[in-house]
Amino acid sequence: MNSSFLTQYGSEITTLTIEHLWLTGAAMLFATAIAVPGGICLTRSPRWAKLVIGVANVLQTIPSLALFGFLLPLPWLGDRAARIAILALTAYALLPILRNTYAGIRGIDSSVIEVARALGLTDRQRLFKVELPLAAPFILAGLRTATVTCIGIATIAAAVGAGGLGELIFRGVASVDNRLVLAGAIPAALLALAADAALGLLERRLKVPA
Amino acid sequence: MSAAIEFRDLYFAVPQGRLLLDDISLALEEGTTTAVLGRSGSGKTTLLRTMNRMVEPSGGAVLLHGKDVRDADLISLRRNMGYVIQETGLFPHFTVERNVAVVLEAEGRPREERVRRSRELLDAVGLSSEAFAHRYPHQLSGGQRQRVGLARALAAEPEFLLMDEPFGALDPLTRAEMQDMLRGLLDGMMKTVLLVTHDLDEALYLGHRIVLLSDGKLIANLTPEEFLVSHQPEVAAYVQAFHRGSQRAVSPSRVEEGRG
Numbered sequence: 196m197n198s199s200f201l202t203q204y205g206s207e208i209t210t211l212t213i214e215h216l217w218l219t220g221a222a223m224l225f226a227t228a229i230a231v232p233g234g235i236c237l238t239r240s241p242r243w244a245k246l247v248i249g250v251a252n253v254l255q256t257i258p259s260l261a262l263f264g265f266l267l268p269l270p271w272l273g274d275r276a277a278r279i280a281i282l283a284l285t286a287y288a289l290l291p292i293l294r295n296t297y298a299g300i301r302g303i304d305s306s307v308i309e310v311a312r313a314l315g316l317t318d319r320q321r322l323f324k325v326e327l328p329l330a331a332p333f334i335l336a337g338l339r340t341a342t343v344t345c346i347g348i349a350t351i352a353a354a355v356g357a358g359g360l361g362e363l364i365f366r367g368v369a370s371v372d373n374r375l376v377l378a379g380a381i382p383a384a385l386l387a388l389a390a391d392a393a394l395g396l397l398e399r400r401l402k403v404p405a
Numbered sequence: 406m407s408a409a410i411e412f413r414d415l416y417f418a419v420p421q422g423r424l425l426l427d428d429i430s431l432a433l434e435e436g437t438t439t440a441v442l443g444r445s446g447s448g449k450t451t452l453l454r455t456m457n458r459m460v461e462p463s464g465g466a467v468l469l470h471g472k473d474v475r476d477a478d479l480i481s482l483r484r485n486m487g488y489v490i491q492e493t494g495l496f497p498h499f500t501v502e503r504n505v506a507v508v509l510e511a512e513g514r515p516r517e518e519r520v521r522r523s524r525e526l527l528d529a530v531g532l533s534s535e536a537f538a539h540r541y542p543h544q545l546s547g548g549q550r551q552r553v554g555l556a557r558a559l560a561a562e563p564e565f566l567l568m569d570e571p572f573g574a575l576d577p578l579t580r581a582e583m584q585d586m587l588r589g590l591l592d593g594m595m596k597t598v599l600l601v602t603h604d605l606d607e608a609l610y611l612g613h614r615i616v617l618l619s620d621g622k623l624i625a626n627l628t629p630e631e632f633l634v635s636h637q638p639e640v641a642a643y644v645q646a647f648h649r650g651s652q653r654a655v656s657p658s659r660v661e662e663g664r665g
Binding site for chain 1: 457480490492493507510541
Protein backbone atom coordinates (compact mmCIF):
# COMPACT_ATOMS: atom_id res chain seq x y z
CA MET A 196 0.00 0.00 0.00
CA ASN A 197 1.77 3.13 -1.07
CA SER A 198 1.17 6.69 -0.04
CA SER A 199 -0.82 7.66 -3.12
CA PHE A 200 -3.28 4.91 -2.29
CA LEU A 201 -3.68 6.29 1.20
CA THR A 202 -4.15 9.84 -0.06
CA GLN A 203 -6.81 8.60 -2.42
CA TYR A 204 -8.66 6.41 0.08
CA GLY A 205 -7.57 7.78 3.45
CA SER A 206 -10.62 9.88 4.16
CA GLU A 207 -12.95 7.14 2.93
CA ILE A 208 -11.28 4.60 5.21
CA THR A 209 -11.76 6.97 8.13
CA THR A 210 -15.43 7.56 7.33
CA LEU A 211 -16.11 3.87 6.87
CA THR A 212 -14.27 3.00 10.09
CA ILE A 213 -16.46 5.45 11.99
CA GLU A 214 -19.53 3.98 10.30
CA HIS A 215 -18.35 0.50 11.24
CA LEU A 216 -17.89 1.56 14.84
CA TRP A 217 -21.30 3.18 14.92
CA LEU A 218 -23.04 0.04 13.60
CA THR A 219 -21.24 -2.21 16.05
CA GLY A 220 -21.56 0.21 18.94
CA ALA A 221 -25.31 0.70 18.47
CA ALA A 222 -25.84 -3.05 18.20
CA MET A 223 -23.79 -3.67 21.35
CA LEU A 224 -25.82 -1.10 23.26
CA PHE A 225 -29.09 -2.70 22.25
CA ALA A 226 -27.83 -6.21 22.87
CA THR A 227 -26.50 -5.29 26.33
CA ALA A 228 -29.73 -3.53 27.20
CA ILE A 229 -31.66 -6.68 26.31
CA ALA A 230 -29.33 -9.48 27.30
CA VAL A 231 -28.04 -8.34 30.71
CA PRO A 232 -31.52 -7.80 32.21
CA GLY A 233 -32.63 -10.90 30.31
CA GLY A 234 -29.86 -12.98 31.82
CA ILE A 235 -30.70 -11.67 35.30
CA CYS A 236 -34.38 -12.62 34.79
CA LEU A 237 -33.32 -16.10 33.76
CA THR A 238 -31.41 -16.59 37.01
CA ARG A 239 -34.72 -15.85 38.80
CA SER A 240 -36.62 -18.44 36.77
CA PRO A 241 -34.04 -20.98 35.61
CA ARG A 242 -36.61 -23.25 33.98
CA TRP A 243 -36.81 -20.73 31.15
CA ALA A 244 -33.06 -20.57 30.77
CA LYS A 245 -32.71 -23.55 28.48
CA LEU A 246 -35.41 -22.35 26.10
CA VAL A 247 -34.30 -18.72 25.93
CA ILE A 248 -30.60 -19.50 25.60
CA GLY A 249 -31.58 -22.10 23.00
CA VAL A 250 -33.37 -19.46 20.92
CA ALA A 251 -30.40 -17.12 21.19
CA ASN A 252 -28.22 -20.03 20.13
CA VAL A 253 -30.33 -20.64 17.01
CA LEU A 254 -30.10 -16.94 16.09
CA GLN A 255 -26.35 -17.31 16.24
CA THR A 256 -26.37 -20.17 13.73
CA ILE A 257 -28.17 -18.25 10.97
CA PRO A 258 -25.57 -17.36 8.34
CA SER A 259 -25.10 -13.62 8.55
CA LEU A 260 -25.50 -12.97 4.84
CA ALA A 261 -28.83 -14.85 4.92
CA LEU A 262 -30.04 -12.90 7.96
CA PHE A 263 -29.28 -9.59 6.27
CA GLY A 264 -31.17 -10.87 3.24
CA PHE A 265 -34.20 -11.97 5.27
CA LEU A 266 -34.52 -8.57 6.88
CA LEU A 267 -34.22 -6.64 3.64
CA PRO A 268 -37.87 -6.89 2.48
CA LEU A 269 -39.33 -5.97 5.87
CA PRO A 270 -41.21 -2.66 6.07
CA TRP A 271 -39.53 0.25 7.92
CA LEU A 272 -36.45 -1.87 8.52
CA GLY A 273 -35.78 -2.27 4.83
CA ASP A 274 -35.97 1.51 4.31
CA ARG A 275 -32.58 2.08 5.89
CA ALA A 276 -29.83 -0.48 5.52
CA ALA A 277 -28.26 0.61 8.84
CA ARG A 278 -31.40 -0.50 10.67
CA ILE A 279 -31.10 -3.97 9.20
CA ALA A 280 -27.45 -4.14 10.08
CA ILE A 281 -27.98 -3.02 13.67
CA LEU A 282 -30.86 -5.44 14.19
CA ALA A 283 -28.92 -8.38 12.79
CA LEU A 284 -25.78 -7.52 14.77
CA THR A 285 -27.87 -7.16 17.93
CA ALA A 286 -29.26 -10.64 17.35
CA TYR A 287 -25.74 -12.07 17.06
CA ALA A 288 -24.53 -10.27 20.16
CA LEU A 289 -27.37 -11.54 22.37
CA LEU A 290 -26.17 -15.06 23.02
CA PRO A 291 -22.71 -14.47 24.50
CA ILE A 292 -23.97 -11.68 26.76
CA LEU A 293 -27.10 -13.56 27.85
CA ARG A 294 -25.25 -16.79 28.48
CA ASN A 295 -22.43 -15.16 30.41
CA THR A 296 -24.75 -13.02 32.53
CA TYR A 297 -26.76 -16.10 33.44
CA ALA A 298 -23.74 -18.32 34.05
CA GLY A 299 -21.85 -15.56 35.86
CA ILE A 300 -24.60 -15.07 38.42
CA ARG A 301 -25.47 -18.74 38.76
CA GLY A 302 -21.80 -19.52 39.26
CA ILE A 303 -21.43 -17.38 42.38
CA ASP A 304 -20.57 -19.42 45.46
CA SER A 305 -23.96 -20.52 46.80
CA SER A 306 -22.99 -19.80 50.41
CA VAL A 307 -22.45 -16.14 49.50
CA ILE A 308 -25.94 -15.89 48.03
CA GLU A 309 -27.42 -17.78 50.94
CA VAL A 310 -25.87 -15.43 53.47
CA ALA A 311 -26.95 -12.39 51.47
CA ARG A 312 -30.54 -13.64 51.69
CA ALA A 313 -30.34 -14.79 55.29
CA LEU A 314 -28.89 -11.52 56.54
CA GLY A 315 -31.85 -9.67 55.10
CA LEU A 316 -30.51 -7.98 51.99
CA THR A 317 -33.44 -7.10 49.72
CA ASP A 318 -33.53 -8.65 46.24
CA ARG A 319 -32.36 -5.36 44.81
CA GLN A 320 -29.46 -5.06 47.26
CA ARG A 321 -28.46 -8.64 46.59
CA LEU A 322 -28.43 -7.96 42.86
CA PHE A 323 -26.53 -4.69 42.91
CA LYS A 324 -24.21 -5.23 45.87
CA VAL A 325 -23.43 -8.90 45.45
CA GLU A 326 -24.49 -10.61 42.25
CA LEU A 327 -23.66 -8.02 39.59
CA PRO A 328 -20.25 -7.07 41.02
CA LEU A 329 -19.27 -10.72 41.36
CA ALA A 330 -20.59 -11.65 37.91
CA ALA A 331 -19.12 -8.53 36.26
CA PRO A 332 -15.99 -10.20 34.86
CA PHE A 333 -18.15 -12.90 33.22
CA ILE A 334 -20.61 -10.39 31.83
CA LEU A 335 -17.70 -8.41 30.46
CA ALA A 336 -16.20 -11.52 28.91
CA GLY A 337 -19.52 -12.03 27.13
CA LEU A 338 -19.54 -8.44 25.95
CA ARG A 339 -16.03 -8.88 24.68
CA THR A 340 -16.85 -11.99 22.66
CA ALA A 341 -19.96 -10.30 21.30
CA THR A 342 -18.07 -7.14 20.34
CA VAL A 343 -15.32 -8.97 18.51
CA THR A 344 -17.86 -11.14 16.67
CA CYS A 345 -19.94 -8.12 15.72
CA ILE A 346 -16.99 -6.17 14.37
CA GLY A 347 -16.32 -9.11 12.09
CA ILE A 348 -19.91 -9.67 11.01
CA ALA A 349 -20.45 -5.94 10.46
CA THR A 350 -18.22 -6.17 7.39
CA ILE A 351 -20.99 -8.22 5.76
CA ALA A 352 -23.49 -5.44 6.38
CA ALA A 353 -22.06 -3.71 3.32
CA ALA A 354 -23.78 -6.39 1.24
CA VAL A 355 -27.13 -4.76 1.99
CA GLY A 356 -25.69 -1.28 1.64
CA ALA A 357 -25.29 -0.48 5.32
CA GLY A 358 -21.74 0.78 4.83
CA GLY A 359 -18.85 0.11 7.15
CA LEU A 360 -15.47 -1.30 6.25
CA GLY A 361 -17.09 -4.18 4.35
CA GLU A 362 -17.78 -1.64 1.64
CA LEU A 363 -14.09 -1.57 0.71
CA ILE A 364 -13.79 -5.34 0.95
CA PHE A 365 -16.75 -5.98 -1.34
CA ARG A 366 -15.54 -3.36 -3.81
CA GLY A 367 -12.06 -4.84 -3.72
CA VAL A 368 -13.38 -8.33 -4.37
CA ALA A 369 -15.56 -7.12 -7.24
CA SER A 370 -12.72 -5.25 -8.89
CA VAL A 371 -10.07 -7.85 -8.02
CA ASP A 372 -8.12 -5.18 -6.14
CA ASN A 373 -6.42 -6.70 -3.12
CA ARG A 374 -5.33 -3.30 -1.88
CA LEU A 375 -8.98 -2.34 -1.44
CA VAL A 376 -9.74 -5.64 0.29
CA LEU A 377 -6.89 -5.03 2.72
CA ALA A 378 -7.92 -1.39 3.19
CA GLY A 379 -11.17 -2.74 4.61
CA ALA A 380 -9.88 -5.86 6.31
CA ILE A 381 -6.90 -4.40 8.17
CA PRO A 382 -8.79 -1.60 9.96
CA ALA A 383 -11.59 -4.09 10.78
CA ALA A 384 -9.08 -6.50 12.27
CA LEU A 385 -7.39 -3.70 14.20
CA LEU A 386 -10.74 -2.58 15.58
CA ALA A 387 -11.48 -6.09 16.75
CA LEU A 388 -8.06 -6.43 18.38
CA ALA A 389 -8.35 -3.06 20.07
CA ALA A 390 -11.83 -3.85 21.42
CA ASP A 391 -10.62 -7.23 22.62
CA ALA A 392 -7.63 -5.73 24.41
CA ALA A 393 -9.56 -2.86 26.01
CA LEU A 394 -12.41 -5.03 27.28
CA GLY A 395 -9.94 -7.69 28.38
CA LEU A 396 -8.12 -5.14 30.48
CA LEU A 397 -11.37 -4.01 32.09
CA GLU A 398 -12.35 -7.62 32.73
CA ARG A 399 -9.13 -8.32 34.58
CA ARG A 400 -9.53 -5.20 36.69
CA LEU A 401 -12.98 -6.32 37.79
CA LYS A 402 -11.91 -9.82 38.69
CA VAL A 403 -12.18 -10.60 42.39
CA PRO A 404 -9.26 -12.60 43.74
CA ALA A 405 -10.42 -15.87 45.28
CA MET B 406 -43.79 -15.24 79.87
CA SER B 407 -43.70 -16.69 76.36
CA ALA B 408 -40.57 -18.33 75.11
CA ALA B 409 -38.26 -16.34 72.84
CA ILE B 410 -38.50 -19.05 70.22
CA GLU B 411 -41.12 -21.72 70.00
CA PHE B 412 -41.37 -24.46 67.42
CA ARG B 413 -44.92 -25.79 67.46
CA ASP B 414 -45.87 -29.13 65.86
CA LEU B 415 -43.36 -28.46 63.12
CA TYR B 416 -43.25 -30.67 60.03
CA PHE B 417 -41.09 -30.44 56.98
CA ALA B 418 -41.56 -32.87 54.13
CA VAL B 419 -39.32 -33.04 51.08
CA PRO B 420 -41.09 -33.47 47.73
CA GLN B 421 -40.31 -37.22 47.77
CA GLY B 422 -42.40 -37.46 50.94
CA ARG B 423 -39.68 -38.10 53.50
CA LEU B 424 -40.05 -36.05 56.67
CA LEU B 425 -36.99 -33.96 57.50
CA LEU B 426 -38.80 -32.58 60.54
CA ASP B 427 -41.39 -34.77 62.19
CA ASP B 428 -43.65 -33.07 64.70
CA ILE B 429 -41.08 -30.95 66.50
CA SER B 430 -42.28 -28.96 69.48
CA LEU B 431 -39.68 -27.06 71.38
CA ALA B 432 -39.39 -23.82 73.33
CA LEU B 433 -36.17 -21.85 73.80
CA GLU B 434 -35.74 -19.37 76.62
CA GLU B 435 -34.60 -15.86 75.94
CA GLY B 436 -30.89 -15.26 76.31
CA THR B 437 -29.93 -18.94 76.25
CA THR B 438 -27.86 -20.98 73.86
CA THR B 439 -29.42 -24.17 72.58
CA ALA B 440 -27.17 -26.66 70.84
CA VAL B 441 -28.97 -28.82 68.32
CA LEU B 442 -27.18 -32.11 67.99
CA GLY B 443 -27.68 -34.90 65.51
CA ARG B 444 -26.18 -36.87 62.65
CA SER B 445 -26.06 -35.53 59.11
CA GLY B 446 -29.56 -35.62 57.70
CA SER B 447 -31.23 -35.56 61.10
CA GLY B 448 -32.98 -32.31 60.21
CA LYS B 449 -31.03 -29.96 62.44
CA THR B 450 -30.08 -27.50 59.68
CA THR B 451 -33.66 -27.54 58.40
CA LEU B 452 -34.90 -26.70 61.88
CA LEU B 453 -32.55 -23.73 62.05
CA ARG B 454 -33.57 -22.54 58.60
CA THR B 455 -37.27 -22.46 59.47
CA MET B 456 -36.47 -19.68 61.91
CA ASN B 457 -35.35 -17.11 59.35
CA ARG B 458 -37.67 -18.60 56.74
CA MET B 459 -34.92 -19.81 54.48
CA VAL B 460 -37.26 -22.81 54.28
CA GLU B 461 -40.99 -22.82 54.88
CA PRO B 462 -42.27 -25.71 56.99
CA SER B 463 -44.95 -27.99 55.58
CA GLY B 464 -46.93 -27.82 58.79
CA GLY B 465 -46.85 -26.24 62.23
CA ALA B 466 -45.42 -22.90 63.16
CA VAL B 467 -42.34 -21.08 64.40
CA LEU B 468 -43.17 -18.38 66.94
CA LEU B 469 -40.93 -15.56 68.14
CA HIS B 470 -42.26 -14.16 71.39
CA GLY B 471 -45.55 -15.76 70.53
CA LYS B 472 -45.79 -14.27 67.03
CA ASP B 473 -45.74 -16.45 63.93
CA VAL B 474 -42.66 -15.73 61.79
CA ARG B 475 -44.88 -15.90 58.72
CA ASP B 476 -46.64 -12.74 59.86
CA ALA B 477 -43.41 -10.81 60.21
CA ASP B 478 -41.81 -8.72 57.50
CA LEU B 479 -39.26 -11.09 55.94
CA ILE B 480 -36.44 -8.55 55.65
CA SER B 481 -36.71 -7.20 59.21
CA LEU B 482 -37.14 -10.73 60.53
CA ARG B 483 -33.85 -11.76 58.92
CA ARG B 484 -32.01 -8.63 59.95
CA ASN B 485 -32.93 -9.46 63.52
CA MET B 486 -31.18 -12.84 63.24
CA GLY B 487 -27.46 -13.14 62.89
CA TYR B 488 -26.51 -16.00 60.60
CA VAL B 489 -23.23 -17.88 60.68
CA ILE B 490 -22.48 -20.92 58.51
CA GLN B 491 -19.56 -23.26 58.10
CA GLU B 492 -18.63 -21.92 54.65
CA THR B 493 -18.77 -18.37 56.09
CA GLY B 494 -20.20 -16.91 52.87
CA LEU B 495 -18.10 -13.76 53.19
CA PHE B 496 -18.51 -11.40 50.27
CA PRO B 497 -15.21 -11.82 48.42
CA HIS B 498 -15.33 -8.37 46.82
CA PHE B 499 -15.87 -6.51 50.11
CA THR B 500 -13.17 -5.62 52.60
CA VAL B 501 -13.41 -7.21 56.02
CA GLU B 502 -14.77 -3.95 57.39
CA ARG B 503 -17.52 -3.74 54.76
CA ASN B 504 -18.37 -7.40 55.22
CA VAL B 505 -18.91 -6.89 58.92
CA ALA B 506 -21.11 -3.85 58.39
CA VAL B 507 -23.12 -5.19 55.47
CA VAL B 508 -26.43 -5.36 57.33
CA LEU B 509 -25.93 -1.79 58.57
CA GLU B 510 -25.17 -0.79 55.00
CA ALA B 511 -28.35 -2.53 53.85
CA GLU B 512 -30.25 -0.58 56.49
CA GLY B 513 -28.79 2.65 55.17
CA ARG B 514 -26.93 3.62 58.34
CA PRO B 515 -24.33 6.39 58.00
CA ARG B 516 -20.77 5.54 57.13
CA GLU B 517 -19.17 6.66 60.40
CA GLU B 518 -21.50 4.41 62.33
CA ARG B 519 -20.70 1.46 60.08
CA VAL B 520 -16.97 1.95 60.41
CA ARG B 521 -17.14 2.40 64.16
CA ARG B 522 -19.37 -0.64 64.72
CA SER B 523 -17.32 -2.75 62.36
CA ARG B 524 -14.06 -1.99 64.16
CA GLU B 525 -15.68 -2.52 67.55
CA LEU B 526 -16.80 -5.98 66.52
CA LEU B 527 -13.55 -6.97 64.87
CA ASP B 528 -11.77 -6.24 68.12
CA ALA B 529 -14.46 -8.14 70.02
CA VAL B 530 -13.97 -11.29 67.97
CA GLY B 531 -10.22 -11.07 68.43
CA LEU B 532 -9.11 -9.54 65.15
CA SER B 533 -7.21 -6.29 65.44
CA SER B 534 -9.32 -3.82 63.47
CA GLU B 535 -6.15 -1.89 62.69
CA ALA B 536 -4.65 -4.86 60.87
CA PHE B 537 -7.72 -6.47 59.37
CA ALA B 538 -10.29 -3.83 58.45
CA HIS B 539 -8.97 -3.29 54.94
CA ARG B 540 -8.07 -6.85 54.06
CA TYR B 541 -10.13 -9.02 51.76
CA PRO B 542 -11.53 -12.42 52.70
CA HIS B 543 -9.07 -14.31 50.48
CA GLN B 544 -6.22 -12.88 52.56
CA LEU B 545 -7.52 -14.51 55.75
CA SER B 546 -7.13 -17.95 57.28
CA GLY B 547 -10.15 -20.16 57.91
CA GLY B 548 -10.38 -19.19 61.56
CA GLN B 549 -10.03 -15.49 60.78
CA ARG B 550 -12.79 -15.75 58.19
CA GLN B 551 -15.05 -17.42 60.69
CA ARG B 552 -14.38 -14.60 63.15
CA VAL B 553 -15.36 -12.06 60.50
CA GLY B 554 -18.51 -14.09 59.81
CA LEU B 555 -19.39 -13.95 63.48
CA ALA B 556 -18.69 -10.21 63.68
CA ARG B 557 -20.94 -9.69 60.66
CA ALA B 558 -23.74 -11.69 62.26
CA LEU B 559 -23.59 -9.51 65.37
CA ALA B 560 -23.14 -6.12 63.72
CA ALA B 561 -26.76 -5.06 63.59
CA GLU B 562 -27.29 -6.19 67.19
CA PRO B 563 -29.79 -8.89 66.35
CA GLU B 564 -31.82 -10.49 69.08
CA PHE B 565 -31.17 -13.97 67.75
CA LEU B 566 -28.10 -15.73 66.50
CA LEU B 567 -28.33 -18.74 64.20
CA MET B 568 -25.16 -20.77 63.80
CA ASP B 569 -24.94 -23.78 61.52
CA GLU B 570 -21.80 -25.82 62.20
CA PRO B 571 -19.85 -22.58 62.48
CA PHE B 572 -16.57 -24.22 63.41
CA GLY B 573 -17.03 -27.49 61.55
CA ALA B 574 -14.30 -26.84 59.01
CA LEU B 575 -11.62 -25.65 61.42
CA ASP B 576 -8.67 -27.55 62.83
CA PRO B 577 -9.11 -28.68 66.46
CA LEU B 578 -6.92 -25.98 67.97
CA THR B 579 -8.52 -23.10 66.10
CA ARG B 580 -11.88 -24.65 66.84
CA ALA B 581 -11.22 -24.64 70.57
CA GLU B 582 -10.02 -21.02 70.39
CA MET B 583 -13.17 -20.04 68.57
CA GLN B 584 -15.36 -21.83 71.08
CA ASP B 585 -13.65 -19.98 73.93
CA MET B 586 -14.02 -16.68 72.15
CA LEU B 587 -17.69 -17.31 71.38
CA ARG B 588 -18.48 -18.35 74.93
CA GLY B 589 -16.83 -15.24 76.33
CA LEU B 590 -18.61 -13.05 73.83
CA LEU B 591 -22.05 -14.54 74.45
CA ASP B 592 -21.68 -14.31 78.21
CA GLY B 593 -21.82 -10.54 77.94
CA MET B 594 -24.85 -10.42 75.64
CA MET B 595 -28.50 -11.36 75.95
CA LYS B 596 -28.74 -13.29 72.73
CA THR B 597 -30.94 -16.24 72.09
CA VAL B 598 -28.70 -18.62 70.17
CA LEU B 599 -29.45 -21.70 68.14
CA LEU B 600 -26.25 -23.61 67.45
CA VAL B 601 -26.35 -26.57 65.10
CA THR B 602 -23.47 -28.96 65.57
CA HIS B 603 -22.64 -32.64 65.37
CA ASP B 604 -19.95 -32.27 67.99
CA LEU B 605 -21.08 -33.21 71.50
CA ASP B 606 -18.03 -31.57 73.02
CA GLU B 607 -19.03 -28.26 71.46
CA ALA B 608 -22.67 -28.71 72.48
CA LEU B 609 -21.67 -29.42 76.08
CA TYR B 610 -19.34 -26.46 76.24
CA LEU B 611 -21.56 -23.85 74.61
CA GLY B 612 -25.13 -24.99 75.17
CA HIS B 613 -27.38 -24.19 78.10
CA ARG B 614 -29.57 -26.88 76.63
CA ILE B 615 -28.86 -29.70 74.26
CA VAL B 616 -31.49 -30.85 71.81
CA LEU B 617 -30.96 -34.14 70.04
CA LEU B 618 -32.64 -34.80 66.71
CA SER B 619 -32.75 -38.11 64.89
CA ASP B 620 -34.51 -38.69 61.57
CA GLY B 621 -36.41 -35.47 62.00
CA LYS B 622 -37.72 -36.38 65.44
CA LEU B 623 -36.97 -34.64 68.70
CA ILE B 624 -35.27 -37.24 70.89
CA ALA B 625 -34.14 -35.19 73.85
CA ASN B 626 -34.08 -31.67 75.21
CA LEU B 627 -31.78 -31.66 78.23
CA THR B 628 -29.23 -29.61 80.10
CA PRO B 629 -25.61 -30.67 79.46
CA GLU B 630 -25.46 -32.32 82.91
CA GLU B 631 -28.65 -34.29 82.25
CA PHE B 632 -27.47 -35.21 78.79
CA LEU B 633 -24.30 -36.87 80.05
CA VAL B 634 -26.15 -39.15 82.47
CA SER B 635 -29.30 -39.81 80.45
CA HIS B 636 -30.38 -43.43 79.99
CA GLN B 637 -32.33 -42.69 76.83
CA PRO B 638 -30.77 -45.10 74.30
CA GLU B 639 -30.07 -42.52 71.54
CA VAL B 640 -28.61 -40.06 74.01
CA ALA B 641 -26.52 -42.72 75.73
CA ALA B 642 -25.25 -43.91 72.34
CA TYR B 643 -24.13 -40.40 71.51
CA VAL B 644 -22.39 -39.98 74.85
CA GLN B 645 -20.72 -43.37 74.56
CA ALA B 646 -19.41 -42.65 71.09
CA PHE B 647 -18.07 -39.38 72.42
CA HIS B 648 -16.25 -41.06 75.32
CA ARG B 649 -14.96 -43.79 73.06
CA GLY B 650 -13.62 -41.12 70.75
CA SER B 651 -11.61 -39.44 73.47
CA GLN B 652 -10.33 -42.77 74.84
CA ARG B 653 -9.38 -43.99 71.41
CA ALA B 654 -7.28 -40.91 70.91
CA VAL B 655 -4.88 -42.09 73.62
CA SER B 656 -5.36 -45.83 73.12
CA PRO B 657 -2.24 -47.52 74.51
CA SER B 658 -2.35 -50.37 72.02
CA ARG B 659 -1.82 -47.97 69.12
CA VAL B 660 1.03 -46.33 71.00
CA GLU B 661 2.62 -49.75 71.48
CA GLU B 662 2.10 -50.62 67.84
CA GLY B 663 3.70 -47.35 66.86
CA ARG B 664 6.78 -48.10 68.89
CA GLY B 665 6.96 -51.66 67.72
